[in-house]
Amino acid sequence: MWTTTNQNKEQLSILHDRDVIICRNRIKEVAVKIGMGIVNQTKLITAVSELARNMLIYAGGGNVIVEVVARGREQGVKIVFEDKGPGIQDIAKAMQDGFTTGKSMGMGLPGAKRLVSEFNIESTVGKGTTIKIVKWKNG
Amino acid sequence: MERIPILKMGKFLLVTIQVDLYDRLALTLEEDLIQMVHKTGARGVLIDISALSIVDSFMGKIIGNIAAMSSILDAETVVVGMQPAVAITLIELGLPLSGVHTALNVERGMALLAARMPEETDSEDVDDD
Ligand SMILES: Nc1ncnc2c1ncn2[C@@H]1O[C@H](COP(=O)(O)OP(=O)(O)OP(=O)(O)O)[C@@H](O)[C@H]1O
Ligand SMILES: [Mg+2]
Numbered sequence: 001m002w003t004t005t006n007q008n009k010e011q012l013s014i015l016h017d018r019d020v021i022i023c024r025n026r027i028k029e030v031a032v033k034i035g036m037g038i039v040n041q042t043k044l045i046t047a048v049s050e051l052a053r054n055m056l057i058y059a060g061g062g063n064v065i066v067e068v069v070a071r072g073r074e075q076g077v078k079i080v081f082e083d084k085g086p087g088i089q090d091i092a093k094a095m096q097d098g099f100t101t102g103k104s105m106g107m108g109l110p111g112a113k114r115l116v117s118e119f120n121i122e123s124t125v126g127k128g129t130t131i132k133i134v135k136w137k138n139g
Numbered sequence: 140m141e142r143i144p145i146l147k148m149g150k151f152l153l154v155t156i157q158v159d160l161y162d163r164l165a166l167t168l169e170e171d172l173i174q175m176v177h178k179t180g181a182r183g184v185l186i187d188i189s190a191l192s193i194v195d196s197f198m199g200k201i202i203g204n205i206a207a208m209s210s211i212l213d214a215e216t217v218v219v220g221m222q223p224a225v226a227i228t229l230i231e232l233g234l235p236l237s238g239v240h241t242a243l244n245v246e247r248g249m250a251l252l253a254a255r256m257p258e259e260t261d262s263e264d265v266d267d268d
Binding site: 016017018020021024025028038039041042043045046049050053097104105107108110111112114115 | 159161162163192193194195196197199200222223224225227228231232233234
């Protein structure tokens with residue numbers, strides 16, 4: 001369930017594959033509300049889908065926090081993905097196209113980074129992973 | 140359990156995906172489609188994704204799996220109706236969607252499959268994609 005944490009932040013916990021869809025749909029609504037075009041909306045929710053699914057698969061779930069941010073006159077959507085999973089040993093490696101420990105394609109992290117305006121990843125082995133992304137309306 | 144319906148149209152199978160699929164449902168569709176190709180001996184699979192708002196790595200993998208397995212069973216796969224924004228995003232994400240034909244709509248996808256059929260009976264080249 002979405003809960004409003006303060007005036008413009010919303011939070012959703014990702015525990016099942018259906019939550020990934022709920023999350024995508026809600027973030028799409030937020031992007032539409034600030035007038036983001038269809039191509040950037042699609043890039044943003046594709047990145048969201050990758051990162052939310054990673055949390056589900058590798059960390060057994062996590063939280064997504066969404067907020068509308070501004071840079072001068074331009075608005076954007078900022079999303080934080082935080083989990084208390086096993087963390088990532090070698091972030092540089094995980095960010096490479098084709099690197100996977102899940103017998104998959106290894107496109108999620110590097111692909112998501114290409115699709116958004118700002119991408120920041122922090123991870124501590126044994127503690128968890130936090131990824132922050134921003135997609136500017138025209139970015 | 141929830142399922143996506145698969146229609147048989149002559150030698151082809153048609154799937155119209157009407158909602159964004161959660162992962163379990165996409166996996167079920169993959170299994171059902173392969174079963175149907177096997178059971179019906181269909182020569183082509185058309186997947187209409189015009190209602191999909193995104194194709195992420197998971198959905199891309201499912202489509203790739205369907206194409207690869209259908210090809211082993213001598214059926215070709217055509218993805219139809221991909222939204223332009225989805226196509227642009229797929230390229231930037233870095234997904235090749237190899238072994239999959241694409242067409243603008245179901246009609247053109249059917250025409251593409253039909254045009255490939257006589258060619259196929261000439262030479263049984265399995266890994267021709
Ligand atoms: N939240 C996370 N917690 C722990 N490890 C993670 C997390 N997200 C990603 N990883 C690790 O980073 C690797 C690369 O992730 P990425 O999403 O790029 O590829 P993938 O999930 O393996 O494949 P794909 O996304 O293409 O299906 C994963 O295989 C996993 O080892
Ligand atoms: Mg991934």
